Amino acid sequence: MSWLQLANKTCIVTGAGSGIGAAVAKALSNAQCHVVMADHNADGMENVLQEIKSSSLDYSSSFHHVVTCDVGNEKQVRDLIQQADSFAETLTCESREESPRVRMLVNCAGITRDNWISKMAEEEWDDVIDVNLKGTYLTCRHFLDQNRVDWLFPKGNDRSVSSGSIVNIGSIVSERGNLGQVNYAASKGGVLGLTRALAKEVAIRNINVNTVIPGFIHSPMSHAVPDHIKERMIHQISVRRFGDPEEVADLVCFLLSPRSSYITGESVTISGMIGL
Ligand SMILES: NC(=O)c1ccc[n+]([C@@H]2O[C@H](COP(=O)([O-])OP(=O)(O)OC[C@H]3O[C@@H](n4cnc5c(N)ncnc54)[C@H](O)[C@@H]3O)[C@@H](O)[C@H]2O)c1
Known part of the structure; x- marks a missing residue:
């Protein structure tokens, strides 16, 4: 994992208490990266830790900090x-370029509230948009707060200055559609658009943003999907x-790493499906 050059850096991972976010936290730890794990499920994060x-x-070379946080709540974000x-500042820092503030963010927190549109309650729509789309906006917004970006990511394309990286998690459902998921598909389509627009805004600051x-x-x-639907899904997978x-975590680590420094504003599909 040293090939990734993530050792001694610090990354925030939302949704780190389960599934893909937990796998990202583990893969980063394996790359000797320090991890700030954020989730609204404190028990899940404790288990992962x-x-x-x-x-x-x-x-042993990776340190962890756990924050219980609802990504849809601006104050908590x-x-x-x-x-x-603050956690990163407790870790060693040798130069301004290696300033211990956090330069990497992965947005994995996400939910589904599936229903046919004819039955979908406004609350089911709002909950999914609040976590998946607004949550992604809020973490990016505060990660890129003016004071932080001016200090950590000054304008100019000097690659010798440490760069930043944001990886957002979309879904194949926003590309292909899926029954009972208009709210989820819309939220993930929004994440894709947010990522592309944001990548343009911050490219000058040497920050890559990808989905x-x-x-x-x-x-x-x-696993919450009924078995007969899962069976149908498997037949769509090449x-x-x-x-x-x-x-998925390995791909996320690559996109966080300086090894992918010329990739930004992209969406990278990982689906086992050929010719989507
Ligand atoms: N599993 C899949 O097949 C799949 C496919 C495409 C995309 N995704 C996306 O990948 C991401 C991770 O999903 P997963 O499969 O690991 O699901 P998961 O349910 O295992 O993990 C999601 C995590 O997000 C956390 N979370 C939910 N709401 C939150 C909130 N308001 N604030 C903070 N944390 C919150 C949960 O507690 C959980 O730990 C999600 O964005 C999901 O939409 C998953």
């Missing part, structure tokens, strides 16, 4: 970024299996 600590992999910077678009991935979210969260 225990798994990291008891794993046979060497996570502002506090998350402040806590993340990872998973297909069907094993996680508590996908490789005839759901993906593992770890496979």
Whole structure:
């Protein structure tokens, strides 16, 4: 994992208490990256942290900070970024370029509230938009607060200055549609548009912003889908299996890493499907 050059950096991961976010937190730890785990499920994060600590992999060079946070709540998100910077400041820093503030953000927090549109309550629409789309906006907004960007990411394309990276998680559902998911598809389509527009805004500051678009991935979210629907889904997948969260996490780590420094404003699909 040292090839990724993520060691001794710090990354915020939302939705780190389960599924893809948990796998990202583990993969970053394995790359000796420090991780600020944020989720509204404190127990989930505690379990993930225990798994990291008891794993046979060497996570000893990676430090963790856990923040219970609802990504749809602006005050809690502002506090998350402040806590993340304070945590990073407790870690060593050798130069301004290696300023211990946090330069990487992964937005994995997400929910579904599936229903046919004829029955969909306004609350089901609002909840999904609030977490998936507004939550992504809020974390990006406060991660890129004017004071932070002026200090951490001054304008100019000097690649010797440390760069930043944001990875948002979209969904194949916004590309292909899916029964009972107009709210979810709209939220993930919004994430895609937000990512492209934001990438243009911050390119001059050497910050890359990309969307990872998973297909069907094993996680508590996908396990909630009824078996007969999952069976139908598998037949849409060329490789005839759901993906593992770890496979998504590897792609996320690559997009966070300086190894992908010339990729921004992109959406990268990871679905096992050929010719979408
Ligand atoms: N699993 C899939 O097949 C799949 C496919 C495409 C996209 N995705 C996306 O990947 C991301 C991760 O999903 P997953 O499959 O790991 O699901 P998951 O349910 O396992 O994990 C989602 C996490 O987000 C957290 N969360 C929910 N609402 C929150 C809030 N308001 N504030 C903070 N945290 C909150 C949950 O507590 C949970 O830990 C989501 O954005 C999801 O939409 C998943």
